[in-house]
Amino acid sequence: MEIIENIASMQAFAERKRMEGKLMGLVPTMGSLHEGHLTLIREAKSRTDIVVVSIFVNPTQFGPGEDYDSYPRDLEGDARKVISAGGDMIFSPSASDMYPEGYLTYVDVGKVTEPLCGLSRPEHFRAVATVVNKLFNIIKPHKAFFGQKDYQQSVVIKRMVKDLNMDIDIIVLPTVREPDGLAMSSRNSYLSEEERKVSPVLYKSLTIASCMIRDREKNARKILSAIKRMIEKEPLVSIDYIAITDSETLKDIDEIKGKTLIALAVRIGKMRLIDNILTEPQGS
Numbered sequence: 001m002e003i004i005e006n007i008a009s010m011q012a013f014a015e016r017k018r019m020e021g022k023l024m025g026l027v028p029t030m031g032s033l034h035e036g037h038l039t040l041i042r043e044a045k046s047r048t049d050i051v052v053v054s055i056f057v058n059p060t061q062f063g064p065g066e067d068y069d070s071y072p073r074d075l076e077g078d079a080r081k082v083i084s085a086g087g088d089m090i091f092s093p094s095a096s097d098m099y100p101e102g103y104l105t106y107v108d109v110g111k112v113t114e115p116l117c118g119l120s121r122p123e124h125f126r127a128v129a130t131v132v133n134k135l136f137n138i139i140k141p142h143k144a145f146f147g148q149k150d151y152q153q154s155v156v157i158k159r160m161v162k163d164l165n166m167d168i169d170i171i172v173l174p175t176v177r178e179p180d181g182l183a184m185s186s187r188n189s190y191l192s193e194e195e196r197k198v199s200p201v202l203y204k205s206l207t208i209a210s211c212m213i214r215d216r217e218k219n220a221r222k223i224l225s226a227i228k229r230m231i232e233k234e235p236l237v238s239i240d241y242i243a244i245t246d247s248e249t250l251k252d253i254d255e256i257k258g259k260t261l262i263a264l265a266v267r268i269g270k271m272r273l274i275d276n277i278l279t280e281p282q283g284s
């Protein structure tokens with residue numbers, strides 16, 4: 001597997017493939033790949049000719065005190081996984097090439113970056129939108145693939161693509177989970193045995209909340225309390241936020257009508273875990 005580290009080489013490769021008439025797919029990641037990423041790569045391969053997997057731990061999207069330095073990195077292992085999933089190329093630039101001295105430009109997507117994870121990570125989505133925009137400019141994909149696991153991120157990217165008239169198809173695929181329901185994440189490997197044992201409570205509480213909505217419970221406050229009660233039974237878990245929102249605007253809703261997002265973030269030990277579920281009342 002060839003790994004391109006140089007931005008100009010990546011641009012030249014992508015341009016050549018486009019000129020050859022190839023349909024280009026991009027799967028942006030921070031590496032330490034797991035089955036969630038591999039599902040995106042396989043799906044990208046089934047829908048495009050050339051699949052580029054970017055592996056870049058983007059320093060600007062980590063806040064002060066977050067885990068940029070300790071974020072798991074395994075480029076060699078990742079390369080084997082990309083091959084096995086049918087990816088064609090890895091793009092893994094250095095931080096100093098992506099943000100050379102004098103770098104000034106950022107993409108601010110506005111309102112949808114503010115609630116949910118934006119509350120405790122105020123600069124995060126500006127940094128994500130910026131790096132994804134840069135990756136789009138370098139790799140020139142026709143289609144880019146994201147996971148529902150980071151639902152707010154996918155909303156931000158879709159908004160950016162629409163608002164800035166970028167000719168790129170954004171495809172969001174369902175969250176891949178461990179057998180006990182925990183959403184796969186590169187950070188899960190840092191959970192202690194005890195922390196790992198309690199972590200399925202996230203998805204369990206989301207599933208119960210989703211059932212309440214499907215059974216036509218309309219009162220968001222009641223559903224939020226049910227999730228909170230379940231999570232608070234686990235002393236190792238502390239809640240960052242639980243929210244029930246409109247699935248597009250990400251604005252809180254009081255009365256559930258149509259398609260609804262239930263999203264949460266918790267801390268378990270040093271780890272911050274997020275999860276979400278999309279649901280709607282049965283028959284609506």
Ligand code: AMP
Nearest residue numbers: 029030031036146147149150175176184
């Ligand atoms: P990351 O490497 O965590 O930045 O994630 C890269 C891409 O993989 C993002 O679009 C994520 O939403 C997606 N992703 C991460 N975990 C999962 C998962 N468990 N299931 C599906 N997609 C995922």
